[in-house]
Every structure is written in structure tokens, then in C-alpha cells.
Amino acid sequence: MPTAPTLRIPFQYAAQLIRPRPHRLLLRPRFLTTATMSDTAARRLQRPVIFVCDLQDKFRNAIFEFDKVVKTTSKLLRAAETLKIPVYTTTQNRARLGDTVSELAPFLKESDLVRAPVDKTKFSMWVPEIATQFDGKGAHEFLVVGIESHICVTQTALDLLAAGHKVYVLADGVSSCNREEVPIALARLRHEGVTVTTSESVIYEMMGDAARPEFKSIVGLVKDTGKDTKEVLQALAPKI
Secondary structure (H helix, E strand, O other): OOOOOOOOOOHHHHHHHHOOOOOHHHHOOOOOOHHHHHHHHHHHOOOEEEEEEOOEHHHOOOOOOHHHHHHHHHHHHHHHHHHOOOEEEEEEOHHHHOOEOHHHHHHOOOOOOEOOOEEEOOOOOOOHHHHHHHOOOOOOEEEEEEEOHHHHHHHHHHHHHHOOOEEEEEEEEEEOOOOOHHHHHHHHHHHHOOEEEOHHHHHHHHHOOOOOOOHHHHHHHHHHOHHHHHHHHHHHHHHO
16 A cells, blocks of 8 residues: 655744644733723722711710721711712710711711711611611622721621621721720731721722722822821821
8 A cells, every 4th residue: 555655844843833832812911901990990899888887976085096087087988979989877875975076077968878877776887777778789898987996897897798798997997995906806807808908098999990080089189188198097007
């Protein structure tokens, strides 16, 4: 039987034929466009909600660095106003402990996004008057500021996790009577699955993209509050 003629291939071409060729998709570099980055950010914080926990006048002289917690909360509420983020506020036994501090009043006027304050005796903010407003509405991302870190803030965060939500506790926006309680509470919350972050970080995360029309206002807010932010972090963050 005649044999097929031998095909002779120059060495430099033979090497190319026997070399494994990676899948074409693996060779295509992927570039993140502005739209891609926006989509990624949107997936992280699709439905943010701000919880302000029990920042009342009677606590002013009892809580470690109370005024700095209020400054952080003010900044967060200003950002919420710009970015159209819902806000919920509670007081603990208002009849005895007073209203929410007056510094926050300009940002807490009741509207479609800012809910009327809810008074409570339960330590957690996740009381029926608030929780029922989220029934059947899927998971949200809750950003929690207020007091006290190891009591009301902790129980609020744990209840939110149990209800299937993501929780962000702002380390520069929470405190307790005893400063030593704060890092212990935050460490526990991290262990439970809470994201411990800062106000500036989460504000930019809520915005997600410098192409948004609100970017200029947010940058202005960050610059306006820059000195306060530094002082708050120096007072609270070293203890975390």
C-alpha cells in the first residue's frame, strides 16, 4: 500500500502549531468603563437606608465624644439629602430623655425620604413601626449611627442581619458612655458580619461614580467637613 508523502514543516512554524493556544476570551483585556464601575457600585449599595439611633440631649454629657458623633451624623444626613437616601430616626423614652439633638433638626424635617422619629423602649431600632415598612421589599443596606455602640447600635445591627439585610456601622458615628465599650462592640459586630466603615467612605460608596450630577455637591460637603472629619477620626478611630 502506498504511504502518504511526509509533510515537512519548517521548525519555526512547527513550534507555533504544537503550542497550546489559549481560549480567545482569556486573551482579551477587560477594561472597566465608567458604566461598568457604576454598575458595580450600584450592586454594592442598591438600596441604602440611614438609621440614626437615639441621639438625644440627655445623653450629651454622658456619652464619650458625643458632639463628634453628632458632627458625623450631620455630615451623613447632608449627603443623604443630596443623594436622596431614606432616613429613619429613633428616640429612647423621649419623655425622660428628650428629643433628638437640635443640631440635626434641619436635616430631619419630615418628608417622603425622612420619616417621623419613632419613640421606643426597646433597645433595637428594628421596632414594628419601622420594620413593617420594609416587609416584602427585599434586602436593603442599612447605615447605622448613634448610641450606644454596645447596646442599641449592636442590637439594631443584629436584628437587621437576622432580617436579611446588609449592615454598615460607621465607626466615626457611634459611641458609648464608656469609651472602652466601643472597640469591643465593633469587633463583635465585625464577627457577626457587619461592615464597620467610616462616614466619608460610605458617602462615596453611596455615590459610586464621579459622573453623577451630585458629585460636585458631595465633594464640596467633604471639603467643608474635612477638619471635623479629621478631629472625629483622631478621637474615635484610634480606639477601634
